[in-house]
Amino acid sequence: MKKILLLTDFSEASHKALEFARSFFSDTVVDFHLLCVYPVEADGFYSPRHVAETVHTAFISQLRDMVTELRKQPAIDWHTFRSSAMPGKLIDVVRQNLDAEAYDLVVIGAKKDGTNELFGNSATTLIRQLNANILVVPFDAVSKPIRRIVLAIDFANLKSCKLLCPVKELASLKGATLTLLTIDTPGKKAIRLEREISIRQFLAPLEPTVARLQSSDARKGIDDYLAGHSVDLLVTIPKHKGLNDILTGKSITRSLAYMPPVPMLTLYDDGSSDQPRLIEDLSNLDYAL
Known part of the structure; x- marks a missing residue:
């Protein structure tokens, strides 16, 4: 329930x-x-x-x-x-x-x-x-079946695949297509292929489509994608919550939520990670193991 x-x-x-x-x-x-x-x-x-x-x-x-x-x-x-x-x-x-x-x-x-x-x-x-x-x-949202879900995601910054559990559950329950939307902006950190593979493995048996767009900033890239595609639900993972992030326009989710173009689900990130932690001091390797 x-x-x-x-x-x-x-x-x-x-x-x-x-x-x-x-x-x-x-x-x-x-x-x-x-x-x-x-x-x-x-x-x-x-x-x-x-x-x-x-x-x-x-x-x-x-x-x-x-x-x-x-x-x-x-x-x-x-x-x-x-x-x-x-x-x-x-x-x-x-x-x-x-x-x-x-x-x-x-x-x-x-x-x-x-x-x-x-x-x-x-x-x-x-x-x-x-x-x-x-x-x-949104105030003008229409109640209809959820068929197309888009997850705006930065592969490089997703620390825990468990964050995606609600998306996986929703897409499976609704029989919806899932698109992983990633926006390539100037200076963006390179994506490690193994991270994308691990995300795909976590989402299995879903087979999401990956949409990559180039844009001057993430918000514009998301807006451009939504303008050209039919989307029933947009999912985001808020990262920039500080006052300075708001003042400098880094809080993309916040700007979208002010007047959302489509129904929007935001997933809370508690900061946990499922990625292996690097051991910086190799002299303590035996103790770490």
């Missing part, structure tokens, strides 16, 4: 995300947790406690109505729904829920609610700060 944390603020974008997620997992047993995170604003007339209780009651009522409506829709017997409303900052509340319970995925609808692409929005904040896989659903 998959456990999905789906964020909602009752907007059109969040409704679209829920609709897409139900379709996306139509062939999977899923427990959907609909989470509404809201700020509590002070009121000059009523006490803070009264305001908090009133707001909480209103959001809980909306969530109950939403869940009731979902249960009236054509049944997918293997989908269950629960809901909660919590006050606070979005990132803090989501972290709290992830710490309390193991979720396979966080789902959020993309909407342009940030100042601009540099400062980002809710989706980009979650990608940057959460240790979780995140599905970002």
Whole structure:
């Protein structure tokens, strides 16, 4: 069973995300947790406690109505729904829920609610700060079968093939084609053939196609590929999460998530590696063995 944390603020974008997620997992047993995170604003007339209780009651009522409506829709017997409303900052509340319970995925609808692409929005904040896989659903996404999955990947920088488990599982379950998209940019580290071979072996029995594009930068290369190909899901592995990376435009995933051209799955990289570690001091070889 998959456990999905789906964020909602009752907007059109969040409704679209829920609709897409139900379709996306139509062939999977899923427990959907609909989470509404809201700020509590002070009121000059009523006490803070009264305001908090009133707001909480209103959001809980909306969530109950939403869940009731979902249960009236054509049944997918293997989908269950629960809901909660919590006050606070979005990132803090989501972290709290992830710490309390193991979720396979966080789902959020993309909407342009940030100042601009540099400062980002809710989706980009979650990608940057959460240790979780995140599905970002565009506001104009169409619910349809997932047939073509594209993984934007830098073979040289992929330290652990285990990161690709969700992609392998999805492509196998959906019977989808998988394309490994790599963008060759000026000064990019050379790819060792054995690394590409090990990735292919890990993905077996899938037989992914490798698409290599040359471009002045990775974001432009991805945009050019998407413009010329039909893609149902784009998968990325965020690497550059620091403030300096954002300011210098190195955070490709973040810029894509601001207004994603297609549904986008980001995979959390915990920094682990499945590659052999070099022994620098050969004098200690006996002890290392």
